[in-house]
Amino acid sequence: xxxxxxxxxxxxxxxxxxxxxxxxxxxxxxxxxxxxxxxxxxxxxxxxxxxxxxxxxxxxxxxxxxxxxxxxxxxxxxxxxxxxxxxxxxxxxxxxxxxxxxxxxxxxxxxxxxxxxxxxxxxxxxxxxxxxxxxxxxxxxxxx
Amino acid sequence: xxxxxxxxxxxxxxxxxxxxxxxxxxxxxxxxxxxxxxxxxxxxxxxxxxxxxxxxxxxxxxxxxxxxxxxxxxxxxxxxxxxxxxxxxxxxxxxxxxxxxxxxxxxxxxxxxxxxxxxxxxxxxxxxxxxxxxxxxxxxxxxxxxxxxxxxxxxxxxxxxxxxxxxxxxxxxxxxxxxxxxxxxxxxxxxxxxxxxxxxxxxxxxxxxxxxxxxxxxxxxxxxxxxxxxxxxxxxxxxxxxxxxxxxxxxxxxxxxxxxxxxxxxxxxxxxxxxxxxxxxxxxxxxxxxxxxxxxxxxxxxxxxxxxxxxxxxxxxxxxxxxxxxxxxxxxxxxxxxxxxxxxxxxxxxxxxxxxxxxxxxxxxxxxxxxxxxxxxxxxxxxxxxxxxxxxxxxx
Numbered sequence: 001x002x003x004x005x006x007x008x009x010x011x012x013x014x015x016x017x018x019x020x021x022x023x024x025x026x027x028x029x030x031x032x033x034x035x036x037x038x039x040x041x042x043x044x045x046x047x048x049x050x051x052x053x054x055x056x057x058x059x060x061x062x063x064x065x066x067x068x069x070x071x072x073x074x075x076x077x078x079x080x081x082x083x084x085x086x087x088x089x090x091x092x093x094x095x096x097x098x099x100x101x102x103x104x105x106x107x108x109x110x111x112x113x114x115x116x117x118x119x120x121x122x123x124x125x126x127x128x129x130x131x132x133x134x135x136x137x138x139x140x141x142x143x144x
Numbered sequence: 145x146x147x148x149x150x151x152x153x154x155x156x157x158x159x160x161x162x163x164x165x166x167x168x169x170x171x172x173x174x175x176x177x178x179x180x181x182x183x184x185x186x187x188x189x190x191x192x193x194x195x196x197x198x199x200x201x202x203x204x205x206x207x208x209x210x211x212x213x214x215x216x217x218x219x220x221x222x223x224x225x226x227x228x229x230x231x232x233x234x235x236x237x238x239x240x241x242x243x244x245x246x247x248x249x250x251x252x253x254x255x256x257x258x259x260x261x262x263x264x265x266x267x268x269x270x271x272x273x274x275x276x277x278x279x280x281x282x283x284x285x286x287x288x289x290x291x292x293x294x295x296x297x298x299x300x301x302x303x304x305x306x307x308x309x310x311x312x313x314x315x316x317x318x319x320x321x322x323x324x325x326x327x328x329x330x331x332x333x334x335x336x337x338x339x340x341x342x343x344x345x346x347x348x349x350x351x352x353x354x355x356x357x358x359x360x361x362x363x364x365x366x367x368x369x370x371x372x373x374x375x376x377x378x379x380x381x382x383x384x385x386x387x388x389x390x391x392x393x394x395x396x397x398x399x400x401x402x403x404x405x406x407x408x409x410x411x412x413x414x415x416x417x418x419x420x421x422x423x424x425x426x427x428x429x430x431x432x433x434x435x436x437x438x439x440x441x442x443x444x445x446x447x448x449x450x451x452x453x454x455x456x457x458x459x460x461x462x463x464x465x466x467x468x469x470x471x472x473x474x475x476x477x478x479x480x481x482x483x484x485x486x487x488x489x490x491x492x493x494x495x496x497x498x499x500x501x502x503x504x505x506x507x508x509x510x511x512x513x514x515x516x517x518x519x520x521x522x523x524x525x526x527x528x529x530x531x532x533x534x535x536x537x538x539x540x
Contacts, residue, residue, distance in 0.1 A: 013278045017287035049288045049402070074309070074407050076301035077354040078293060085278055086293035094294045096302060096402070106402040108292040119309045136291045 003033040004068050005126040012130035013085045019133055023050040025063060030127050030135030037103050039064040048103040068125035069142060070097040073104055077114045093117050097139055107139045116141075153376040153538060154243040155386035158187030159496045164367030164485045165336035168264045172204040175259025175368025175487070176214055183370035188383035189253060194372070196224035196245060196254025200234035202368075203260040203488055214257065224251035231523025232436050233394070234258075235491035236530025239519075240392035242373045252374060259368030260487035267364075285400045297361055297439070299401040299525040301353035304441040306407035308355060310456065315355055317459035318440040319346035321475070322359050322482050324468035325437060329479025331508045336363045337483040346440075360440040362480075367487035369496050376538065387499040387534050390516070391422035394530040401525035408456075412449035412520060412529040419531040423539070425516060427452050430533070432501055432511045433473045434494035436522040437480040443467070446520050450531065469509075477501060477509045491521035495532060502536045 019027045026049075029036045037048045038061040045056035046064065054061050075095035081087050093109040095117065107125075109117055122142035127135040160182025162175040170178065176199070184191055197220045199211040207213055211227035224245050228237050235256060242254050282290045307313045323343055329335035346359040379386035395411035398404050420426065433452075435443045444458040452473065453461045467475035476482070478497040481490045498517035500506055506514070515536040522529055 014293065015290040016279065016281045017291065018281040018283040020283065023287075049285060074302040074306035076294075076298045076305060076356075077351075078295055078298050079354070080297075080350070080352045081293060081295055089293065092293065094292055094298050094302070096407070104402075106289055106292065106294070119305065130291065 002065065002068055004035070004124070006031065006033045006129050006135060007126065008129045010128070012128065016130055017134060022052045024133065026050045027134045030137055031129055031133060032135070033127055035066040035068050035125050035137055036063045037066055037099065037101060038062065046102045048105050064101065067100050070099045070123055072117060072119050072121045072123060073098045074119060075109070075117050095139060097123060105137065107137055109139045111140055150377040151375060152247050152249065154246040154373055154389040155376050155379045156371050156373050156389065156495065156499050156534065157379045157382050157384055157386055158183040158189060158372035159499050160186055160370045161493070161496060162259060162368035164334055164487065165363065165365035166263055167261070167366040170261060170366065172202045172209050172259045172261045173214070173217065175261060175366065176202065176209055176257040176370070177218070179259060179368040179370035180218060180255060180257050183255070183372050186384060187372055189372060189374070193253050194220050194255045195222055196242065196251030197222045198226040198238045198242060198254055198256040200227065200229040200238070200258065200489065202258055203262050203265065209259060220255065222251070224254065230394070230396070230528035230530065232438065232489040232491045233521025233523035233528050233530040234489060235495055236392065236519055236521040236532045237394045237528070239389055239495060239532040240394055240530065243389045243392050246373060246375055252378060254373050255370060256373070256492065257368070257370045258489060258492040260489070261366050262488045263364050263366045289400065289402055295353060297356055298353040300439040300441055301356045302401070303407045303445060303526060304355050307441065307444065310408055311459065313444065313459035315347045315357070316343050317463045318360055318444060319343040320462045320465070321437070321440040321443050321467060322346050324465070325476045325480040325482045327469055328477050328509050329483030332479045332484050335479040335484035336365050356439055356441065362438050362482050362486040363484070365485050365487050367485045369492035371492065371495055371499065385503050387502045387536065388538055389532065390425065390535045390539050391419035391533040392531065393418035393422070394528065396528045399524050399527050404525065408445065410445050410449040410522065410526045410529050412446055412531060413451070415529050415531045416450040419533050423533045425533065430473060430516050430518045431514045432477060432498070432517050433467070433475045434498045434517060434519040435475060436490060436494065436520065437476055437482045438486070438490070438522065440482070442522050442526065443475065445526060446522060446529070450520055474511050477506060477511060491523070491530070494519035494521055498534050502534055
């Protein structure tokens with residue numbers, strides 16, 4: 001089991017996900033420092049985001065815990081945003097991350113120099129606890 | 145006289161636009177209505193003849209300007225209705241659906257409408273604003289995106305960033321698209337931005353989401369459009385020359401940007417061969433392009449994924465001026481969404497302007513000897529691509 005840093009203590013003022021029957025475990029795992037994707041026990045297909053079926057063969061899926069390591073597939077620096085609280089956080093980086101396990105996930109790279117982010121950059125996950133049952137996966141340059 | 149089966153080849157006969165770019169005297173419903181009135185007047189068909197109605201909805205939402213509400217408002221006794229909503233490309237999908245419906249006899253004469261008062265009602269926050277309140281819990285697939293504060297511009301910017309990384313595409317090359325479309329806007333008295341611009345103007349404009357500058361982004365306007373499709377048979381004694389639907393196809397790769405399988409391509413690569421196959425034409429037969437220019441990168445990816453140039457070669461190709469006035473494939477002769485009119489879902493204007501050009505009614509912006517036009521709508525985040533190939537002459 002790979003548990004990553006979970007930042008707590010700051011009130012989450014951004015919009016939140018809404019856990020449901022399918023994804024509650026995903027958000028809860030993130031609150032506990034673990035990143036999950038889904039893997040199909042029938043055909044082996046892996047996917048993100050969580051769904052109630054395998055998108056390749058329609059079977060039920062199982063959870064697969066990730067290493068939390070990936071690389072930046074593409075990104076942007078948001079320099080204009082019309083609404084709070086994001087407006088107050090400008091500029092910030094939104095990125096698509098290719099996970100070691102295969103699927104691609106959206107996230108942000110909230111700390112550090114926005115101009116230092118590059119495609120192909122190795123990154124690792126951390127989480128911000130947004131509610132008791134919700135952790136938000138986020139990314140920072142890999143340390144090792 | 146020998147009997148002859150009526151010619152049910154689908155054609156576009158009436159086109160209309162409401163008032164744009166800013167029309168504070170109209171709400172969204174009125175944009176639908178005004179455009180419909182003008183399309184009906186344009187071709188001279190009786191309103192009572194309309195037996196098909198198609199409407200993707202606008203900014204008003206369910207029970208305001210969706211298909212069934214507007215069918216009632218307009219009092220259209222339809223026997224064919226379609227509310228397909230694929231974002232800005234909805235109208236190219238509508239052409240695809242109506243071509244089949246008219247050929248099959250599901251309806252004879254159909255009206256398609258769109259309207260939005262987005263600029264007057266909401267201002268310019270669409271591209272760079274969120275729709276969710278702080279602290280709000282959001283259901284559905286967007287819940288995996290909204291915590292981060294991505295914007296609509298940011299989603300397209302991630303496509304541009306990846307395209308630059310893989311192929312060496314530059315901001316200056318993208319800027320050429322905006323410059324070319326602006327030249328056409330300067331010929332359109334209604335266009336929201338008419339002052340000619342240079343590549344330098346584009347790349348020195350404010351960065352909104354790297355690498356997209358303000359002038360890489362479409363305008364936000366009010367506006368509405370409508371078109372009427374019928375059979376070639378019925379079109380014979382109408383006021384306008386018919387525009388033939390030679391091919392129409394659509395495809396979808398994803399909806400939310402997080403699920404985009406390839407940030408340098410689009411479902412146009414699936415749709416275009418189908419549309420060209422139906423038309424029996426090749427890219428070289430196309431005289432002008434109407435692309436959904438939500439952003440400069442949208443046009444570049446459409447150009448490549450529709451097969452007009454090999455993947456990765458779009459940047460140098462546009463820098464040579466091939467999409468400009470007088471170039472090989474003049475692009476967005478009404479000034480496009482980049483500089484003329486972008487009221488939320490622009491795809492209907494692609495059909496309307498292509499028809500205007502094929503009729504030879506393009507005025508100063510007329511493409512010489514224009515007999516085949518290709519309209520390609522992009523809906524969502526390069527998610528749903530609809531392609532319509534339209535012609536001045538009947539298919540052979």
